[in-house]
Amino acid sequence: MPVVAVPFDAYGGAIYVPAVIKGDSVWLMLDTGLSRTGLDRDWARTVGIEPVPASSTAVVDTIRLGELTLANHRVALYPLHGLSEASGRLEVGLVGHDVLQHYAVEIDYRQRRVRLFDAARYHYRGAGTTVRFTADADLPLLRAQVKVRGRRAIPARLLLDTGASGLCLILTTSFAEQHGLGTVAPAIQAPIGTGLVGELHGTIVRLQEVRLGGLTVPSPTTGLGGEYKGFLSRTDIDGVIGNSVFEGTRLIVDYVGRRAIVEPRPVDGSPCDFDMSGLRLAARGPGLAHIMVDYVVPHSPSAEAGIAVGDELLLIDGRGVAAGDLSDARKALRADGEVRQLVLRREADTIRVALKLRRLL
Template sequence: MEIDYRQRRVRLFDPLAYRYAGTGATVPFSADADLPLLRAQLEVRGRRPIPARLLLDTGASGLCLILTTPYAERHGLGRVAPAIEAPIGTGLVGDLHGTIVRLQELRLGGVKVRSPTTGLGGEYKGFLARTDIDGVIGNSVFEGSRLILDYVGRRAIVEPGPGDGSLCDFDMSGLRLAARGAGLAHIVVDYVIPGSPSAEAGIAVGDELLLIDGRGVAEGNLNDARKALRADGAVHRLVLRRDVDTIRVALKLRRLL
């Protein structure tokens, strides 16, 4: 299977006939319930690299990594600063809570991601309580890249795309957005970080985002909206719907981590 994040295209191949001839970085994996389990190294400033078993979840977006509560506690990651207390994911058991930090680096074979935004489990709930894996790695790590999953060869192949400075960056508006409704066409505010530009502007949970700088968010997708809100110092004009009211705000983005 090939996922081209830049082209927004997924291609399937005959697994027995597939041959890769490119120059991408290869990351071996084992299987966990048919999902790839990758071996990684995490770097925290001032410490030696920490090994991690990360489940690749191509349906996870937003944070680059989410680490389980036992793993975060075992390695004392709660001491990493600065940190933001917030929901770090959603599962069958509802919102999963913890803290959001930046690690120094994520290494997957020859692939290196600097300053990955990382959710640290703060409760023993859902997959955050698991001890057979150390965390989940999501789509944000591969943004702009081509990802090939070779299940027969038990390997992931990453062809990095041209960087634009946004890889694995964190939202700078203070909004956690979610796609809801028919066709997932409605972009709704799911959480507002206290003290963030969005909180200061009075945006509230449940508001529906309609326009960013005059462009309808339904014309793009959720990732487009998130990417627009990750430019330090940028000023964006947002139009939102709250019940029957229309709200217009101007946000000056700033780094929260």
């Protein structure tokens, strides 16, 4: 029997689990790639959680995750405003390795449920594909191979990061440089994600495949680090593998057994896709109510239509995006061959665009 069984919200491709902190009901992102559980420092202050003197941590009386209660738990205080703007949702906090390491964590992407089992007593019986952790890592660092068309497979240490959504993989800058991945084409110069240190820049490509033990993921969308910033500068890992790879499966992260198990194997075809408009959108302003154009991919449908950074997206096919959410807007812009009718605001002007979507990779 699980110690904890809770539903999760898959907003934006991430995993949000319900929690109660100091009597407030909140959603926390489940993040297997994060060392320490943390809260947004501004939100923490509003509920009376003060930092320990001369530190960026705090002690929280109680954090409840379903049936599990964490008492007097030390958390990091993170600046999560940038993540909130990137996701379009107020990011209150994240559940990290310091909590998850005591359990076998089962994530059922189809049923949208997370279950935590006592790791010492957990026994897996099934036909899932097993991928072992590397021997020298506490976090779930998986042995993998990445394959570029026309080249031999390259061994890679990929951090299983359920806090990463969107691209299938993001590879560190040193790994990309060492293996000459900058020559992979076609490629898009664009932001490749947003982390605790802010926006991360690089190049987006499709590799031929990534192999995790007996599991093969074809045509993964992949961010190649283009700067030494945040985890892109790390040398103890070669990259991260995110939620998109496991969508539609049941994923078990067994910390004591030092393995990840995936069942069933993903169906044929790439499980993760990429935007087909050329727009990178972010939520800004009070309540994150304004959906703004943050970046336009050169030579994309949006660039050809004259959409510019700083434009505010008001409507997609007559539906107000501010009344919905950023996740829905992004989904609407991933439909190959469809024509979307966009209405945008540029200063005092209203702009109407018929945008024909197409694959950029």
